Amino acid sequence: MIYDDEIETLPREALEALQFKRLQQTLERVYALVPFYKEAFKKANILPEDIKSLKDLHKLPFTTKDDLRESYPYGMFSMPINKIVRIHASSGTTGKPTVVGYSKADIEEWAQLMARSFVACGVTDKDIIQNAYGYGLFTGGLGAHYGAEKLGAAVIPISGGNTKKQIMIMVDFKSTVLTATPSYAQLLADTIEEMGLLDKINLRVGVFGAEPWSENMRQKLEEKLRINAMDIYGLSEIMGPGVAIECEAKEGLHIWEDAFIPEIIDPQTLEPLEDGQEGELVITTIKKQAMPLIRYRTKDITRIIKEPCKCGRTHRRIQKILGRSDDMLIIRGVNVFPSQIESVLMEIEGLAPHYQLIVDRVNNLDTLEVQVEVDSKVFSDEIKRLQSLQNQIQKDIKDLLGITTKVTLVEPRTIQRSEGKAKRVIDKRKI
Secondary structure, eight states, rough: OOOOHHHHHHOOHHHHOOOOOHHHHHHHHHHHHOHHHHHHHHHTTTTTGGGGGGGGGGGSOOOOOOHHTTTTTTTTTTSOOOGGOEEEEEOOOOOOOEEEEOOHHHHHHHHHHOOOOHHHHHTTTTEEEEOOOOSSSSSSHHHHHHHHHHHEEEEOOSOOHHHHHHHHHHHHTOOEEEEEEEHHHHHHHHHHHHHHHHHGGOEEEEOSSSSSSOOOHHHHHHHHHTEEEEEEETTTTTEEEEEEEEEETTTSEEEEEETTEOEEEEEEOBOOOTOOOOOEEEEEEESSSSSOOEEEEEEEEOOOESSSSTTTOOOOOOOOOOOOTTTTTTTTTTTEEEEHHHHHTTTTTOOOOOEEEEEEEEEEEEEEEEEEEOOOHHHHHHHHHHHHHHHHHHHHHHHSSOOOOOEEOOOTTOOOOSSSSOEEEEOOOOO
C-alpha cells in the first residue's frame, strides 16, 4: 500500500529536481529571515545563489544542537511568533531545551508525512491505534496522533505510563496498532504475559521508535506480542516522528526525500561519505516554514541504502540506526554501541530483554560491566549453570567487539523499567 503514489514513486531525476528547487527556496528563506544563518553563511563565505546543484550541499555550514540552544528560545524561527501555531521543546536535561516551532502548514505537512509513514508499515484507516508515545513538549505523541487522524484511523491518546491501564484499554478497546518506544513495548509485553492476557490482545502492528533497538529485540517483540514490529525514525529538531519509516519489506527506513535531504558524514573529519558508507546522518529540511534547518547534525549513526526497494518507493532508505555518536562508548580504544551489546544478549536463551551497561575507570583503565536480567527459572538454577551463562555472554561480546567485560546476572525485575526512553548506560568515569 502507498499513501501518496505520485510523490512516493517519483522517478529519481524528478525527485532530485524537486529537492533542489525546494533547497534553493529554503536557503533564500533562512538567509533573509534567520540572523543565525546569515552570519553562518558569511563565515563560510557563501551565498544561497552559490549552491548550483545538490552536489554543492557540502559547501554549506552545519547546524548543531548547541546552535539551537544558543538561539533559545525563538532565535531559529523564520517567521514572527504570531504565525507560529505550535511550540515543542526537548527536555533540556543537558542544558537549555531546544525549541521547535511550527506554522499551520508545517503541522499539515507533518500529519501528511506521518499518515504516509503509517501506510508504509501496513496501517490502514480501519485500525485502532493505541498511542503510547508521550504527549506534551515531546513531539512523539502529537506527531503520531495527527498522522493517525489524517489517515482516518481511530486513535486512543493514552500517552506513556500507567501500564496496567494501558493493557486494560488494549483489551477492551481492541487496539490493533501500538505506537511506543521499543523499551516501553517490551515492558507492556512482559506485563501482558504476567497477567495471562496475550490471547485477549488484538494487536497486529507495532510502530516503535525514539531510541535505537536491535533486530533481536524486534524478534522478541514480534514473538511476545504476535505483531509485525516496524521501525520509525524522527527527531524533534527536524520535525518529530515520520522523518523515515520501514516499509513492509523491512530492508531499511525510507527517508521522505521530498521534505528532507539526507547526507552521511564522517563524525570525526566531517567530510561527506558515499552512499553505503556508515557515518553520522545529517539532514536538511526543505519544506518547513517556521524553523528550517540546514545540514543539521543528528548524531545518529547509519548509512544510506541507494538500491531500489521492492516496495516501489523511490525515496532512498537509511539502515536501522546503530546508535548515536554521542552515546557511543569508547572502551579501551574500541567503539561500542549499546545496541551491539543488546544484539548479543537477545541471542542467548534464558536472558530477559532488560540490561544496563556500567562504565567505570579503574587504575586508568576503562571497565565495562553488563548487568542483565535472567528468567526466573534460570536464576533459581544451580550456580554452575549461571557461571556457564556468564562465560557465554562474555565470550560472545568479546567475539563481536574484541573487549573483555564483566557480566553480572541479576534476578528478574531488578533493572528499572522505562515508560519512555530506556536509560541503558551509566558512565561513572571522570574524564
